[in-house]
Amino acid sequence: MVAGGVLSVDTAARLGSAKAMNDTDPKARGKGGRRKTPPQDVEPPEETEGVDAAFDIWLRKGLHQLYDDVAAEPVPDELLRLIEEDRNRRKS
Amino acid sequence: MKNDFHDQMIALLPKLRVQALALTRNRAAAEDLVQDAVANALAAQNSFTPGTNFAAWMHRILRNRFISTLRKQRETTDIEDLPMSAFAVSGAHEDRMVLKELGAAVNRLPSDQREALFMVVLQGLSYEEVAAATGCAVGTAKSRVFRARRQLQAWLMGEDAPERVATTEHATRRLPLGERHAEF
Missing domain, CATH: 1.10.10.10 (Winged helix-like DNA-binding domain superfamily/Winged helix DNA-binding domain)
Structure with missing residues (x-):
């Protein structure tokens, strides 16, 4: 594990990093070299600003691995019954 | 159309489960939340205008139900993380x-x-x-x-x-x- 992080050196290296490039991107910084803060009426920043593209791919894959099976589990019969009973009640 | 309402609800259930899981971080609580939200939606069925965005309407009901439950319970402690055994990870x-x-x-x-x-x-x-x-x-x-x-x-x-x-x-x-x- 990397000190201060979770991913191993190999994993982090495989992900690579575009952050250094983002940090030097003049568009990412305002006057005085400070990173610009999005305005209060929530004009969203560039979606990739400060987010490494490789990390984003890894994150998506990881989230799908973690949650796809849970999301795909069959709906409980009790819940389906609740809906069908309401449907039948309204038909009659 | 009443049949469309129930069919839309059934089709949306997996997505509601994902949303509930995101909010509760707990599988059992997520199932309960979905069930409660469905019950609320069925009771409020007449307030839904056919042809409008059913998914948005239903997601908001679930969200509001979560907020309501949270405020009642005044939960401040962490809910258990999903255990690794819950995932089919190889x-x-x-x-x-x-x-x-x-x-x-x-x-x-x-x-x-x-x-x-x-x-x-x-x-x-x-x-x-x-x-x-x-x-x-x-x-x-x-x-x-x-x-x-x-x-x-x-x-x-x-x-x-x-x-x-x-x-x-x-x-x-x-x-x-x-x-x-x-x-x-």
Whole structure:
């Protein structure tokens, strides 16, 4: 594990990093070299600003691995019954 | 059409489960939340206008139900993380450990960010759909997803100190009143 992080050196290296490039991107910084803060009426920043593209791919894959099976589990019969009973009640 | 209403609801159940999981971080609580939300929606069926955005209507009902339950319970302790045994994960030990850390990190995100992230990544919703489902502006939906991704990157890659919760709260205070409600 990397000190201060979770991913191993190999994993982090495989992900690579575009952050250094983002940090030097003049568009990412305002006057005085400070990173610009999005305005209060929530004009969203560039979606990739400060987010490494490789990390984003890894994150998506990881989230799908973690949650796809849970999301795909069959709906409980009790819940389906609740809906069908309401449907039948309204038909009659 | 009454048949369409029930069919739409059944078709949406998997997505409601994902949203409930994002909000509760607990499988049992997520199932309960979905059931409660469905019951509420069935009772309020007459208030839904056929032909309008059913998914957004239903997602909002579930969200409101979660907020209502949370306020009643005044929960302040962490809900259990999803145990690794819940996941059908294969692969090397290190991969499983990393995924476990990802799961733990996701559970540490603010609820609104986690919810938006799940909707975009797991459900494939557009930002407009997320905004409609959560009752916020499109820009707010985008910001939530962006912040979630950036925070996870910071935690998992150890690049920056984690954002303080106060940052989110501070941002919340500056949002219009209608959107502040969403930042629970």
